[in-house]
Amino acid sequence: MANRILLVEDTETLSMVYSQALIRYGHDVTCAYSLADARAALEDFTPKLLLLDLQLPDGDGLELLEQVQAEHPDLRVIVITANGSIYRAVQAMRAGAFDFLVKPFDDARFVNAVQNALSSLQDVGSSSVAANPADTDLESLGFEGFIGKSEAMGEIYRMIRSIGRSTATVFITGESGTGKDLCARAIHANSTRAQKTFVPLNCAAIPRDLLESEVFGHLKGSFTGALSDKPGAAAIADGGTLFLDEICEMDLSLQTKLLRFLQTSTIQPVGASRPKSVDVRIVCATNRDPLAEVRAGRFREDLYYRLHVVPIHMPPLRDRPDDVLDIAQSSLLSYAEEEGKHFTGFDTETIDILRSYPWPGNVRQLLNVIRNVVVLHEGPLVQRSMLPGDMHAPVGISQVGVPSPIASNIENTVPPAPNGTDAKNNPVAALVGLPLAEVERDFIEATIAHCEGSIPRAAKVLGLSPSTVYRKLESWNNVEKTA
Template sequence: MQPVLLVEDTSSLAMLYGAVLARAGHPVDHAATLAEARARCARGMPRVMLLDLQLPDGDGLDLLASLSGANCRVIVITANGSINRAVQAMRGGAFDFLVKPFDESRLVTAVENALSARGAIEPEDAPATESAGFEGFIGRSAAMDEIYRMVRAIGRSTATVFITGESGTGKEVCARAIHAVSNRAKRPFVPLNCAAIPRDLLESEVFGHLKGAFTGALSDKPGAAAVADGGTLFLDEICEMDLSLQTKLLRFLQTSTIQPVGAARPVQVDVRIVCATNRDPAEEVRRGRFREDLYYRLHVVPIHMPPLRARPDDILDIARASLATFSREEGRGFQGFTEEAERVLMERPWPGNVRQLLNVIRNVVVLHEGTLVRPEMLPGEIAPLQVPEAPPRPANVATLAQQRTPPTDLRALVEPLIGRSLADVEREFIEATISACGGSIPRAARMLSLSPSTVYRKLDSWGVGQRRA
């Protein structure tokens, strides 16, 4: 068996770590400096390296950088006050990290996970694009190819993952994909929506409780962390978690132990944490709603899910795949979309992202029959826009809206508007622009240098959106 290379300059700690790993059946080779570590790697690359970042002759991150591309999984060791250094290491290719002081089981688990983890998919082995999708995803855009690449790389690690993105972008799909490509794939994946559980019950849901711990606790209940032992715990909407529970979650991450409500002693578990939010977590920290130390402990490997409007090439792929799936489920015979229906789908801004698109396709399949989806089958929220009768407006506003190039005397056109509110002028100008574009909001938005979703929101606020639908 190839020994684990331990790079640690404190002899007492090196002896302790070596003894713990030896008892677990993992022989250890020790290097006290960067120079010794480089020499041992030159003689033969270890499969796993435990690397202290603070060494007498240099920075452990320098050695990590030199191992880029090598078949060696590096577990970095850092002090409690240097979490940001661990984050740097994870982004530099480290497999996992340990924060001093850590217990024996955490050390052994990290090494065994590194030894048993799947190898990375080499670039030449991976397909150039994912035409049919990847682990629950659908799409072959450049934005999604980057997500697939990150998920493959993250799957090798046991590090915590922080997924951000708008509602409906597929954050849980991403979490499940990370679990599916990891060495924990055969163990439980346990999702928990922190926003959907009352705050006074959230601690019990996460850590469990014993019978009689509080009113209504009629029997022992294992929490999500215990159920996920050996697997992955997905904490969705993590920024909704109460500050008091954030403190307990931080301790759980540091010690890998849980203490059910009413229990006298903590229980050891082996869980990988993946969390997600549709908020800006850094802004939540600034506002005092999210603990800074917990943020840095969780925000080790960040992934941002792109909104659907940033990956328009995937809209029709998602629509066609979901149409086939829903048609089978509902016993319908739909086989595709007409060109006009596809054009309508491509023009919409999809503020609800993939979730909204899937709901629209499900609506069509449930309420209609046929072989091709036609524009009139689409629900009102995205049906082809009907141009309403233009309300009376001053000629100068319509003239401004239809003017493609700046007029030579703009003051003369604006002067009649003086005395009216800016809100009234904005509304008339936007509606006149839409009228000039034949009712096409995407075209009008481009002319106004606005996003279509902004125009839709304004129309809704004026009560125009319903009439257009």
């Protein structure tokens, strides 16, 4: 039958509650109370969906999951676990489960998970055709806005294809500029939620006291300045995907509320008296080491395990030098068309520099370099002399190995200090004569580099709010675009 479901739950009262909820929605449910009962049922028929409790009286539900994956690879499995066993649910997801539910859960969360799993079966035919390597060679063509045919990126493309059919939470890690936002959008575009809303939210760019309102919304009059009702990002993303960028910058108090939201699939806007159910897939990202943040007490361990279900690590550009040339060539032609220039490629010496440069800012830095070349020079070939100075001349190096314009100015361009000491020993005097705006930008960018790309950490060092730093970076980027 189209919606035949096998429910494996050893507690008979819970089994009755779950099965009655499914029957009300027109599903045909067969109940099993142990591993032995479940195996016997699978010999009689193959269901469309298996609801599997992990803690069974005669064994571990993961054993049955592994057996099902081997014998019935197209069967969708949703695992059910107790509140204190999130890690085991994560293990199940990595073993091939479609989704997981943490007891206790309400009917809405339960039925939504079941409907999503069954809906994904309807799309498997078209998805499998699109994913057929004979039809689409992802490694050679790039994918969903990505450019690159390296082995590392090919693996990323395959993971995104595979993740798309699931509703599991995805945790993206990687250095700044590696394409975590692009990865999140690609996951959404390849999911069953592609026709619904994708809502990105940068947890570091929003002031701490407004973050709860931005995520969950608020009612008119709930706090000073709340002049009207406002839906939060979670409500706007209902049916779609909510992307929480820089998740490790989220305040601990809000992490608790986010965990409750993940467990119950309900939100309660600021000032509201009743919660509201939403169906949202969570994708999150960070440029930090999330486990290190957990150990340091800045990120909740239970939230980490709830989010870190399907991890994706975006490789840095220095680990895929062949992709550098593909990205550079594509962006060169694109920017040249925008600017009305006639660039066609790179000379041999420039190619060698692009391949060997460490690219601490990754793809974002590479794109900025190419745009700088196109705006300031004429073609047809990009030559070494056209590249920014820090790529072909000795420069000062910051403490994390990132070229620092300030250090370069201190060492190379400023005359000796009045007291006769070398500029290196008198950095304040070394800055005399430079425009204030240039000093500010160089210092902020060098501080961000020293903080390994973390805007919030750099803002703390500078004594600024993260939103101020983001605004300055955006204004500089806009000036470059209009230069």
